[in-house]
Amino acid sequence: MLSPKTIEVVKSTVPVLETHGRAITTRFYERLFAQHPELLNIFNHANQKQGRQQTALANAVYAAAAHIDNLGAIIPVVEQIGHKHRSLGIKPEHYPIVGENLLAAIKDVLGDAATDEIIQAWAEAYGVIADAFISIEAGMYQQAREQRGGWEGWxxxxxxxxxxxxxxxxxxxxxxxxxxxxxxxxxxxxxxxxxxxxxxxxxxxxxxxxxxxxxxxxxxxxxxxxxxxxxxxxxxxxxxxxxxxxxxxxxxxSAPAGDFVLDTAGDLPVVLLAGGVGLTPLMSMLNTLVERFPNRKVTFIQAATGSSTHAMKEHVAQLAENHSQVTSYTCYSEPSAEDRLAGNFDKEGFVDLAWLKSILSSNEADFYFCGPVPFMREVNRTLKDWGVPAQRIHFEFFGPAGSLED
Ligand SMILES: Cc1cc2nc3c(=O)[nH]c(=O)nc-3n(C[C@H](O)[C@H](O)[C@H](O)COP(=O)(O)OP(=O)(O)OC[C@H]3O[C@@H](n4cnc5c(N)ncnc54)[C@H](O)[C@@H]3O)c2cc1C
Ligand code: HEM
CATH class of the missing domain: 2.40.30.10 (Translation factors)
Structure with missing residues (x-):
């Protein structure tokens, strides 16, 4: 249990750490990899170089600290990260290593402003946050191991x-x-x-x-x-x-993981919007709906640059032809001269609200999307502009989760 004083110190210093967030996590990773080079086998080097992981980790730690007296409020976020951690093989023994280096990085960056009281409060808070992750991840490891056909590790x-x-x-x-x-x-x-x-x-x-x-x-x-x-x-x-x-x-x-999943309990129509290779989780959903939920209407909207990058085109066309529950549309952002001649796409450019309204009878549907971040931002904004409630909007990032807000 954290004392009220510790909670107060942590909450009141969150904004300061946020201001220095990037500097602290950059320093944190420098220290981490210098002392534990074996962790270079786990972390994604490209995300490091582009600063994507720095932002994700910093945001998560500060979000957790801001809710330190009510961690229950951020359980969905912990679960989403926990899925990623479990699929990467992050273990309880890794947490103290991260904690130690994070605190040392805070001290390095803040200097004298990081008093002993502040460091002590953050050490305690990190312990509480780490325990929340460790316990949720323990359940995920157990589930991965004990399910039929399951396994732990690689x-x-x-x-x-x-x-x-x-x-x-x-x-x-x-x-x-x-x-x-x-x-x-x-x-x-x-x-x-x-x-x-x-x-x-x-x-x-x-x-x-x-x-x-x-x-x-x-x-x-x-x-x-x-x-x-x-x-x-x-x-x-x-x-x-x-x-x-x-x-x-x-x-x-490693065994399958992730919380971006098709809700099969409802009966609303499903709209799947795929940008480029973001089609992969949506293709799994589409095939599942056709095989197991023939009464559920599904609209599959696939965005690609043109027919040369349009994957699984024949498969989707076949599904739409053979299953009345399926309707499919194609958007090409850079159709070739041949594409234009063949007229093998439904929309040129990007998905927008006017077009979406023209092909969907209403916004009463469950929407799932995945693709490059600019595509996801556009789709998210379009759905919000159309008044689709947040609980019917689902998406996956093909990298560290971030914000889709402008
Ligand atoms: C949940 C999830 C699901 C995913 N599903 C799929 C999927 O189904 N299909 C799929 O193809 N991908 C998927 N991805 C993405 C996939 O995990 C990889 O990120 C992707 O394949 C790129 O990995 P890579 O090793 O080839 O590139 P990396 O080496 O990781 O590089 C990634 C990008 O960064 C650039 N880069 C590297 N270093 C630098 C630098 N120093 N400066 C600037 N740019 C740099 C590279 O040019 C490249 O474009 C998914 C990701 C997640 C998180
Ligand atoms: C309380 C402590 C921690 C927090 C708040 C945290 C937070 C995060 C967040 C927000 C992400 C991005 C998730 C996403 O992809 O959407 C992430 C990914 C990751 N985390 Fe953690 N994490 C913690 C502890 C750890 C520990 C102890 C390790 C292991 C040393 C670790 C290793 C990783 C790795 C390897 C990734 C994937 C990053 C990549 O692709 O490079 N994390 N974590």
Whole structure:
């Protein structure tokens, strides 16, 4: 139990730490990796370089501290992070390491302003926050381990099939090397791939959404290559998967995780909006609705630059043709001359409110979307402008979760 005084000190210093948030977490990571270089096998180096993880961690710590006397209010956020931590293999013994280095970084940045009283209060508060994460994650580890076909940590899967879905996206069908059962999952969830890449000093962990419906003998992931000519440096894991991982090779993955999942309890129509490779969790939802919920109307809206990057086009067209519950639309932002001639898209440019209103009879639906952050911002704003209540708007970030507000 924290004393009222400790709570007061922590809450009153949150704004100060927020002001220095970026500096503190940058210093924190410098210290962390200098003292524990083995953690470079867990953290995403690109997120570090782009400062995305710094912002995410800082925001989470301050949000937790601001609610230190009522952590129950931030349980959904802890759960979302907990899913990510569990899929990465973050363990209770990691927490003191993070706590120690965070406090030392606060001292480094604030200097004398960080009095012993303040540091002591934050040490206690961090302990309480860490315990909340550890206990929620313990439940997630147990569930991953004890479910049918489940496991803890990393499990070896063989690439049974590698299928090109578009110029930039390729699917990998993964079956367990030991031939035994695999864990079930909810449509929208992801796995983490642990990539041991020849020539790379560290292992690299990346999340990939499961792109087919559950209940199959395989997991399918569909990966966009991040190696366009203007992209320097190229993406480490996606380039490796595309160029070097072939049928018969083995990938280590953790059990499915994630809280961006299709709510199958309701009966409202479902609208799925996919931007680029953000189609993967939505494809799992679409296939699930067709296979298991034939009475639920679903509209699948896919945004791509043009037909060359439009993945799983034939599959969606087939579903729409064979299942009256499914309607599909395509938006191309940069249609080619051939696309224009073929007229194989429904809208040029981006999803906007006028167009959405023209294709959907009402906003009475559950909306799910995923894609590049600018796409997600646009869709989020459009849905809000249309008056869709927040509880019917669901989305996933393909990186550290951030804000969609302008
Ligand atoms: C929940 C979740 C689900 C996901 N699902 C999918 C999915 O289904 N399919 C999919 O393809 N991806 C998915 N992702 C994204 C995926 O995890 C990877 O982030 C993606 O494949 C890129 O990883 P990479 O190793 O190839 O690139 P990284 O090496 O991580 O680089 C990422 C980007 O940063 C750039 N970059 C690297 N270093 C720097 C630097 N110093 N300065 C500036 N830019 C730099 C690279 O050019 C690249 O564009 C998902 C992510 C999450 C969190
Ligand atoms: C109370 C303490 C902690 C908080 C508040 C916290 C917060 C966060 C947040 C907000 C994210 C981003 C989640 C997202 O992807 O949306 C994250 C991811 C992550 N966390 Fe934590 N975390 C804590 C402890 C730890 C510990 C102890 C470790 C292990 C040393 C750790 C390792 C990671 C890693 C590796 C990621 C993924 C980041 C990446 O992609 O590089 N975290 N954490």
């Amino acid at each position: 499990r070896r899967f063989t690439v049974a099939k590698k299928v090109k879905e578009s110029d930039v996206i390729t699917s990998f069908y993964l079956v367990p090397e030991d031939g035994s059962q695999i864990a079930d999952y909810l449509p929208g969830q992801y796995i983490t791939v642990k990539a041991e890449i020849p020539g790379e000093q560290n292992t690299h962990l990346r999340q990939y959404s499961l792109s087919d419906s559950p209940g199959k003998a395989y997991y399918r992931i569909s990966v966009k290559r991040e190696d366009a000519l203007d992209q320097r440096p190229k993406g480490v894991v996606s380039s490796y998967l595309h160029a070097q991982v072939n049928e018969g090779d083995v990938l280590e993955i």
